[in-house]
Amino acid sequence: MSDGGDPLVPLVIAAAELRFEHLPDDVVSVASRNILDTVGVALAGATEPVTEIMRKALMVDDTGSGRCRLWGTVTTGSAIDAATxxxxxxxxxxxxxxxxxxGVHPSAPIVPAVLAAAEELGSSGSEVLTAYLAGYETQERLGLSVxxxxxxxGFHTTGTIGTFGAAVAVAHLSGASPRQMSTALRVAATQAAGLKSMFGSMGKPMHAGRAAAAGLLSARVAMHGFVASNDSVLGAQGFTDTHSTGRDDTWLRTGFDRWLVRETRIKAYAACFGTHAAIGAALSLREEPSFDVATIERIDLDIPRICVGVCTIEAPATVLEAKFSIAxxxxxxxxxxxxxxAQxxxxxxxDDAVQGLARRVKLHTNDWMGKTRTDxxxxxxxGRTASVSADAEEIWAALSDGVRVDHVRNKFVALASPVITRARADRLTGDILGLSHCPDIEAVTRELVPRSDLR
Structure with a gap:
């Protein structure tokens, strides 16, 4: 596949030609950690109203219409339905x-798509890991370029950019040539969608599901000879032209000389990442000997401009809105x-105590602040005051690799145990962290069933 001046070609070739033996050990470990985290939060999210609505809307029932597991249920479905x-x-x-x-939630679109495809193809764990990384690295570079x-x-990057990641991952798993990989990206470009105006509603998680499904479909049609416009990604009226005000091609030309997956942040709190510094500040304040929540009269927060309109819902009326309310x-x-x-x-x-305290929060926007900081x-x-600054990036950076793995392991067990039993959660933790040794991905996915379906 010749370059022809197309800055996307080096990236496509790097993704299509990636092999497991090319992967540094720590990159494999990070990928396995990310997959474990994604499966854990999805198991906990399987009974959320939005997930149940999607199952009903797609008319997926317990009779099972395919071989792909709907995580946390006894049901199977088609790859497209499972990805969604x-x-x-x-x-x-x-x-x-x-x-x-x-700013993408990188694994939510990729992991469901690639695991569904892997179940149908009978792929190994090392094949899944390689496909995941091909999708992740391509996705992140496209995201950075715009x-x-x-x-x-106003675009939600998980829904838009995530479609490309899922497409590349499934195409790689399917053995795509560089030309077929390029077609998968072109088809993904016309399906990529997601609006920030959906934040705080069921539309936001649906973006990840639709990105997974759209990416999977993009890869599949590409493998069957689909013809797509050469301009749909980078050309005039293509994705980057219509969805950004400028593009940095440097990110597209670098290949995989730097593993961006190493920079993934695993969440410690079940809310928008823009609120995490505020949570860190709150927990620091609680550690002070003189802390007394009952006597707080006012809370002043300095927040970065990027948070405004994203996680500044003043009076959340739903649980989903609460996750986007710093107050x-x-x-x-x-x-x-x-x-x-649980919060x-x-x-x-x-909770009257929480609601009353939230009304005492005053937000102040600062343009000079880093996007992950709160004062x-x-x-x-x-009249007594207490002040603290927190930066979610600094908190993460201070953690050693061992602590990060322990954090993911403990998070997975806590989220998965109520769904699939503690014993199975413990076993799966080792299986997924050691995914490179798994001969068939169904050894993992067949375990993602509820505790009442013990086997």
């Missing part, structure tokens, strides 16, 4: 991983000392 539903579940709690460069204007224009999130963290799944329920939303100042009765 599992992708939605993976983003339903907003607890899935995040890429700081592009950042930040793509996001600023609610910091109030909840101050009251409960946590920001996990985002209908009962938590109606908090609490004023207590009598």
């Amino acid at each position: 539903i599992n992708g939605t579940a993976a983003h339903a709690l907003d607890f899935d991983d995040w890429a700081p460069g592009s 950042s930040p204007s793509h996001y600023e224009l 609610f999130v910091i109030a909840s963290a101050l009251v409960h000392g946590a920001a996990g799944v 985002f329920t209908e009962a938590s939303l109606a 908090a100042r609490v004023t207590y009765a009598g």
